[in-house]
Amino acid sequence: MKAVYIMWLRQLKRYWRSRGRMIGFLGQPILFLIALGFGFGPIYKAAGGGDYIQFIAPGIIAMTALFSGMFSGMEVVWDKQFGFLKETLVAPVSRVSIMVGKTLGGATVATIQGIIVFIVCLIIGFRPMNLIYLPMAFVFLFLIAFLFTALATAVASKLEDMQAFPVIMNFIIMPLFFLSGALFPLNNFPRPIYIVSKFNPLSYGVNGLRMTLTEVIKFGAVFDFLILLILSGLIVAIGSYLFSNVEV
Amino acid sequence: MNKEKIIEVKSLSKKFDSFTAVDNISFEVEKGSVFAFLGPNGAGKTTTIRMLTTLLKPTKGSIKVNGFDPVSEKNNVRNSFGIVFQDPSLDNELTAYENLVFHSVLYHVPKEMRKERIDSMIKFVGLFDRKDDYIKTFSGGMKRRLEIARGLIHHPKILFLDEPTLGLDPQTRNHVWNYIKELNKKERMTVFFTTHYMEEAEKMADRIAIIDHGKIVKIGTGKELKKETKTDSLEMAFLKLTGHEIRDDESTTKKERMRITGKMWGTR
Numbered sequence: 111m112k113a114v115y116i117m118w119l120r121q122l123k124r125y126w127r128s129r130g131r132m133i134g135f136l137g138q139p140i141l142f143l144i145a146l147g148f149g150f151g152p153i154y155k156a157a158g159g160g161d162y163i164q165f166i167a168p169g170i171i172a173m174t175a176l177f178s179g180m181f182s183g184m185e186v187v188w189d190k191q192f193g194f195l196k197e198t199l200v201a202p203v204s205r206v207s208i209m210v211g212k213t214l215g216g217a218t219v220a221t222i223q224g225i226i227v228f229i230v231c232l233i234i235g236f237r238p239m240n241l242i243y244l245p246m247a248f249v250f251l252f253l254i255a256f257l258f259t260a261l262a263t264a265v266a267s268k269l270e271d272m273q274a275f276p277v278i279m280n281f282i283i284m285p286l287f288f289l290s291g292a293l294f295p296l297n298n299f300p301r302p303i304y305i306v307s308k309f310n311p312l313s314y315g316v317n318g319l320r321m322t323l324t325e326v327i328k329f330g331a332v333f334d335f336l337i338l339l340i341l342s343g344l345i346v347a348i349g350s351y352l353f354s355n356v357e358v
Numbered sequence: 359m360n361k362e363k364i365i366e367v368k369s370l371s372k373k374f375d376s377f378t379a380v381d382n383i384s385f386e387v388e389k390g391s392v393f394a395f396l397g398p399n400g401a402g403k404t405t406t407i408r409m410l411t412t413l414l415k416p417t418k419g420s421i422k423v424n425g426f427d428p429v430s431e432k433n434n435v436r437n438s439f440g441i442v443f444q445d446p447s448l449d450n451e452l453t454a455y456e457n458l459v460f461h462s463v464l465y466h467v468p469k470e471m472r473k474e475r476i477d478s479m480i481k482f483v484g485l486f487d488r489k490d491d492y493i494k495t496f497s498g499g500m501k502r503r504l505e506i507a508r509g510l511i512h513h514p515k516i517l518f519l520d521e522p523t524l525g526l527d528p529q530t531r532n533h534v535w536n537y538i539k540e541l542n543k544k545e546r547m548t549v550f551f552t553t554h555y556m557e558e559a560e561k562m563a564d565r566i567a568i569i570d571h572g573k574i575v576k577i578g579t580g581k582e583l584k585k586e587t588k589t590d591s592l593e594m595a596f597l598k599l600t601g602h603e604i605r606d607d608e609s610t611t612k613k614e615r616m617r618i619t620g621k622m623w624g625t626r
Contacts, residue, residue, distance in 0.1 A: 116463040124451045193447035197508075200411050201464035202436035354432075357414050 113203040114211040121182065121215025125222070132223065135181065139174040139227050143167070144234065146293065167236040168247075168320040169292025171224050175255040176312060178223040180283055182216025183262020187269050196358050205353040209346055213260045220255035221248070238323045246331075247322035253338040254315035260342055264349035267356050290316045311341050363422075364389040364516060364548045365410065370419030372405050372572075379405040381572035382419070387565075390546035392539075394563035396553060396596065399605045402572040403552035404444055407520050410550070411441055424515055440514035442505050444521050444552075450494040454485055454504050457493060458511060465512035479507040482537065484530075498525045506534055510541070517541075519551035523558065535562060556593040566592075570600040 125132060147163045154162035189195040198208060225248070238244060265278065289296070289303065290312035296304055307313050318334035321327055365387035372380040380402040387393040395403045408414035410421060412428045412435050421428050424438035448457050458476045467475060480489050483503035493501065502525055509517060517538065523531045539562070541547045553559050559566050560580040567577045576583055576599055580592055587595040 112463050112466075116460055120449065120452065120456075120460060123456070124449075127451055192450070193443060193445045194449050196413065196443055197447045197461070198464070199413060200436055200439075200441055201461075202433050202466070203464055204433070357408075 113207040114214065117208065117211025118215040118218065121212070121219060125219045135178060136174070136223060136226060138177065139170050140230055142173065143170045143231065147234070163234065163236050164324055166293060167231040168323045169316055171227050171231065171251060172254050172290070172312065172316045172319050173287055173292055174227040175220045175224040175251055176258050176283065176287060178220035179216055179255045179258035180262040182219055182259050183266050184272070184275060186212065186263055186266035187272055190358060191271065199356060199358060206350040209263065209350040209353050212263050213256060213346060213349070216259035216263065217252060217256040220259060221252045224251045224255065239325060243322040243327060247319055250315060250318040250322055250335070253335070253342065254312070254319070257311060257315070257338055257342045257345065260345040260349055264345055264352055267349065267352040286310055286312045289313070292316050311338065314338055362389040363387065364424055365550065366422040368420045370406070370409065370421060371417050372409060372414065373417045378572050380409070383569070383574045385567055385574060385577055387548060387550060389548055390542065391564040392542055392549040392562055394551055394553060394559040394566045395569055396556070396559045396566050397569035398554060398600055401569045403569060404520055407518055407552065411439060411518060412436055438514065439516040439518055440509035440512060441518040442509045442520065442522050444524070446501050446505070448493045448501055448505060451492065453490050453492055454480065455489040457504065458508055461508050462511055467512050475511055479511050483507045499527065499530060502526055503530060503534070513545065514547065516548045516550060519549065521552055523555070556596055560592045568596060568599050575599045
């Protein structure tokens with residue numbers, strides 16, 4: 111437990127100390143929010159979709175959690191290159207606590223980033239439907255962050271250097287993002303793509319976040335919650351296994 | 359004389375694809391002794407340490423560290439040693455003190471003893487006035503000293519040192535070795551170190567293994583090695599046993615490349 115705590119604390123300290131870089135990472139979601147929100151807003155409205163900012167804000171918040179989570183995971187590769195991972199790996203602590211500690215740290219950072227974007231959304235006119243659901247929205251935000259930090263951490267345990275990062279970005283993260291319903295509704299997609307999106311864990315995150323922020327909660331939210339939770343547990347287990355086999 | 363063995367290695371080999379880094383080596387280290395692995399670059403010193411410290415799975419052979427197997431009883435092995443790696447392994451974005459706290463927590467140093475131990479170690483390596491500075495502001499020698507302090511903080515039974523004094527000035531080298539020797543005598547801490555400084559091996563080690571191309575060429579005390587090779591200095595013995603040809607160090611060049619990429623990415 112202590113091991114998990116100290117690894118979590120380290121991530122948070124590093125986050126706090128590299129604020130500049132972290133603010134840089136907010137640039138992208140905020141750009142998406144403003145460019146797409148105001149750019150497509152009138153078209154969306156004309157097509158009868160309502161207020162596009164209301165639609166897109168949960169998607170962009172989820173995107174922030176996805177991207178920061180992924181990046182936190184990738185920091186494992188830096189730790190490997192700069193030797194710090196060795197120090198962690200020779201320590202007499204279980205690999206599960208290493209995996210959980212790293213993931214919790216990254217997920218906390220990603221959640222904070224998500225909350226900052228949420229605040230930016232409020233500033234440009236986003237209004238949550240029901241404030242009572244807000245804590246549940248944050249739970250969803252955290253789950254998205256946790257799931258994708260865990261995924262990236264597990265993947266990173268297998269990577270030797272950052273060269274693979276652009277590949278992962280383009281072939282995992284971007285497709286996950288575009289096929290999640292974050293920017294546009296998925297029901298109008300051709301059938302095959304729609305089916306693919308059903309296998310995208312981020313779809314459930316976006317859906318859960320959107321429901322808790324802008325709609326009336328339906329049973330679907332519980333389903334989303336369970337999917338995210340089960341997948342997170344699964345990936346933590348796989349990641350712990352991978353960490354027990356890392357050779358540095 | 360106590361002949362209890364704390365490290366036992368039998369026919370150990372490690373292959374990377376077709377390259378054999380460690381080739382069927384066997385040796386034993388007595389509890390409470392200082393043991394040196396002496397060899398040129400790329401001889402297999404670091405690979406052996408990585409296998410002893412659970413970081414790498416052997417291809418063949420068996421190892422016992424403090425009575426435990428690094429493959430099947432990893433945690434027990436990890437509880438038995440402290441290590442100073444060849445390459446830096448500190449977190450640059452944390453302070454010296456925070457790095458040591460991180461270590462003490464992972465190594466289960468009780469909370470009430472933590473501050474005292476960290477303070478005394480950090481004073482010992484002469485970095486007390488810099489304890490709240492970030493590692494990224496430290497020089498190479500300071501990092502090394504801090505890593506040595508870190509390796510000792512949990513009072514390990516065995517201390518692994520992979521070229522520990524690389525980049526240290528003679529004063530610090532002397533200071534650090536005196537302390538390690540003292541712990542070695544007082545607490546019977548076993549020391550296993552690699553080096554390519556002959557005089558360091560000769561002066562500090564009770565026994566020396568000369569390793570080259572993954573094989574142990576000779577094991578013995580400094581005296582024995584000189585006698586057997588009929589040379590009058592360990593350096594001559596070393597050259598006689600390992601030849602004069604110059605080796606490249608592949609492993610570090612790859613790491614260097616990664617570090618440069620890292621800098622380009624602007625991280626740390």
